[in-house]
Amino acid sequence: MPTAPAPPQDARNAPAEPRPASGGEGYSGFDPLAETVRPSPADVAVTRQLSRPGARRAEPKPADPPGYRLRHLLGRGGFGAVWLATESATGKQVAVKTFRHVRALDWPLLTREVEKLAALDASRHVVQLLGVGWEADPPYYVMEYLPDGSLADLLDTAAPLPPARAAELAEGIAAGLVHAHGSGILHCDLKPGNVLLDRDGGPRLCDFGQARGVGAGDGGGTADDSASESRTGGRPLGTLFYMPPEQVAPDAAPDARWDVYALGAVLYEMLTGHPPHRTDELSERLKRCSPGERLAVYAKEVKDAPRPTEHLKVRGIDAALVRIVDRCLNPDCTQRYPNAQAVRTALRQRSEDAARRSRARWALLGPAAVAAALLVVGTLLVGRTLEAGRGQVVERAMEANALSAGLVAHSLEQVVNRQRVELEQIAADPRLADLIADATAAGWEEGAARSTLFSYLSLVTPAVVEEQEEQAAATADGATDLSWFLQDATGMTRWRNPPDDEVVDHSFVWRDYFHGQGKHLPPDTPVGSIPPVDRTHVSLSYRSTSTEEWKLAITTPIRDAEGNIVALLARTALLDALLSEYDSTKRTVTHEGQAGDDAVRYTRVIALYERQSGRLLDHPWLAKRPDTRIVVELPDGERQAIDAALADGRGSFRTDRHLDPTAAVDGGQAFAGMWISAFAPVGGTDWVVVVQEPRDDALRLMEGLGERLRLVGAFVVGGLVLTLGGLLYWFTRDRAGA
Structure with missing residues (x-):
């Protein structure tokens, strides 16, 4: 693991040049809103300079560090620049950070950052330190090169992220924090800009300039450094909207739960596109405050404001991820996860539950598909069986009626x-x-x-x-x-x-x-x-x-x-x-509890029509017709069908859709509906005999059977749905939430 040598003695003893009033954290004149609300004048000047044509060429290229060859400028700030370089021996690309204005550097802060990077060299979730050259001119240190930029860059172009991707990145960040905490280091300034992305899209923690040591203590860890060491000059650590309210106190001891809150803030921003509690109104209020007042206003706002809820509206978010975000962002540190390992465990449990739910769904999909197929096939078979049964019942009824009509016609x-x-x-x-x-x-x-x-x-x-x-x-x-x-x-x-x-x-x-x-x-x-x-x-x-x-x-x-x-x-x-001698076959049934002609229902009717005119000659309705002048005739279409059937040599004409013409006249209500009918000619006359029975009566047995089968099918489907639903709930329930 690379070691971080001490900076040159003259540089450490030299008085530091004053930092601009709105500089970043870790410098005199500290403004905690600088990075989260507005850039400093120095940063604006640097940005303008870099934006001019040929600005990169204006940065003087320092001498190549030993074993490396500088290629081109990646970026620069007020105290130095970052160069893309190639390792001479292997050709591997690296990032080399060089420093100008050596006397203005905060050497303790810079040394601490390098020391932390060196201590975390073994973690794949932390940017790797490859070498340090404090004695060089200019001083530098070498890190691995990650060309995909930071998480902040990703959020600038792709926010919000899908919940699955956000949870995946959060789990990687938590793994880096676990390694850092396990090595006795608290990051204390976690935010999207301090998370770089490797070629595989995995997160890497960087910028440990505000990191502090951690030891055993209440609440998940306290600083083992002295108060002066943990708070250089009384400066608070962290960045607004990513730091918990207790972190703003100048004398607060660094705590692992600070990083837990920051991780929740980063996860919230990945889901919604902005960190929690940051609104235009609050930003304006903080701008109007003095640097000393801003931290107090921020802490009070986070404590008193309702919990953030925009992540609840994210499409596709699950309850487990919501609970993780809410618990990480709890303003009461005692209600948060105690450390990064607990967050990582919760995220991993959520991932395992999601995978288990997915496997369970696929595992149950097979039986459900088979059950659905069986249900469809069963429904079709039952439907076709019932339809075939109805057809057979109708056919037999027509055969019986044709036989009866033939017998009556022969008798006549x-x-x-x-x-x-x-x-x-x-x-x-x-x-x-x-x-x-x-x-x-x-x-x-x-x-x-x-x-x-x-x-x-x-x-x-x-x-x-x-x-x-x-x-x-x-x-x-x-x-x-x-x-x-x-x-x-x-x-x-x-x-x-x-x-x-x-x-x-x-x-x-x-x-x-x-x-x-x-x-x-x-x-x-x-x-x-x-x-x-x-x-x-x-x-x-x-x-x-x-x-x-x-x-x-x-x-x-x-x-x-x-x-x-x-x-x-x-x-x-x-x-x-x-047809008076057949009156005994014109059976009627009176519905119980009813009276009068409307209560009479004919179960069989024998009637006689004149074939040529279709005129009704004999029918039970004739005995009750209110007016003897009423003439009832068969429709032309049915009369022509009868003529065609009898002309073809068929002994009868059969139909299961016969409409009794008396149903359309006064006193014929008892003859409404479809009838299964058979017409037979009377030899030596122009008459046809019809024997008819209500279609619904003939199919009542089949309809009753169909109703029973549908009822059984409903019970089977209901039981199947309940069983599969119960199994799906059991295997996919949120165990973490339970």
Whole structure:
């Protein structure tokens, strides 16, 4: 380790030249605000001189120290200059500090700095002293060269620093302080300008000109020097805004906690860009104070001011680093860390905790990712399974409804066929044709021919049910006819059972049941202008002129012996009685606690539509409709879809999105919503039967299963989140804070 030889005797005994009044610490006329508030006039003069072109060349180059070759000037001050030099033997670059005005030097202070650097030669966190030449002219000493400048230079261009970088630098500075304190040396003037940066960006402590020795004592260490030695001429040590309040006292014994406070101030500046407590207002106040008053004002301000808080706003700062800063800057020295080793331990613990938290996060990231993937896959599988289940339920419901619709359609076809056959058998009786011929010959006037014909028709035709309620009740007994009537070949109705004067001897040539053209013609169509149907025909629905009820007719021609059509025989039925035998399948459920029509919910509906017009022929709504004049029809789109499906040879049309058209009219609220429906044609007619059930009812089981699965999934996810969260908290919790 280099040793620091004593300076020349004549230089030590020579009286020191007066330092300018605003000079730096360690000189007469000491101004503690000079370095932190404003530069001295001498420094301003030097700066101006260096700023002129060719200023570096104006500094006379001294003789090369033995073993070194001076290259160029790095900087200079009032008492000397720093040169970049090259070691002759190795070519290694070094910094050589030479001194002018030897008599003006504070040799005790300078000797102490060199001695401290020599004592700390073994630490990589302290600038290394390589050699001393007090006997040379000019005197010099050699240090390692750090081209990256000081921490102050870095903060001038890059402040504030990220918390991780600031903590890293603070830990390196603390390591240098630990080595210095372990060697019995307190720095006493730690600030960014006294921290140089090596090529790797690591901190190196320098400028130990105000350093003092330390020994055992209360509060983490007291000076082992005498009072006069620790306070040359009563001058306080340190720099404003980096020194704790107790350091301003001229008779204060140097303490390791001074360096702890300064380290906290440097760390605070790295995080925020300025040291703690320094504001424009306080700086102006200190400027207006005399040098003797400034220290007292500064100490009182630090003690009384609220704790600095700007570091709390730094993005990315963690609680552990906040606590370290706050504890270092505590104005009460008993509440600070006792020494630099405690700060270094706290910083290292924070780094270890951060690394542990990072490892824990990555360690838990795998299980969390797997759990998330399983959750996503499980959600997709459950969703697809439920969707597939819904599809199967809907498909089976449509198949069941299609089967039911086919059975009902076949049953209706058989009913219509039976009625057709019975009608055709009555119409084929030759005696009936003869009686009609006689009545026609008599001009259908009242008389024997007409009376005989009417008596015969009343005898051979089945009984009719005149009231709608009675017809629905008589369906099981086969008495489904609402009326029977006879039309002549011109379209005039000549007989009706039951009798109706508004119908008999009136023309209904325009009705579809007469001409079979698939539409109703205008009521003023001339009598005899259109030929009658030539085969048995199931008519379109129509509104009765006598009862205002919707019904339909089955007509068949009556021919004479030559095959000429002499009349039509017809039987009629109410539309809403066609499916009366299936009323038991139109099951309803009344919601508990409710009453009235709004409380009725249909679990299955069987209805009948006219295929060509889409008109509703039979439906549970018809029995409760508020107005018999209301006509309900299928939407054109659905009617066309039914026609397309049946035209392709499919036995039925199926849909799970059927909207019952009665839901849009008065009294149809019970039929709202989506229905799973199947339409099947009734052979020999223009009718289609629909069997429908509420879609929500069919899917209720699957929806219930889905709800249970979602509930189980929520419990699983919640448990997983709590478990991973607990593990993450356990492994990443701030142990230092705890």
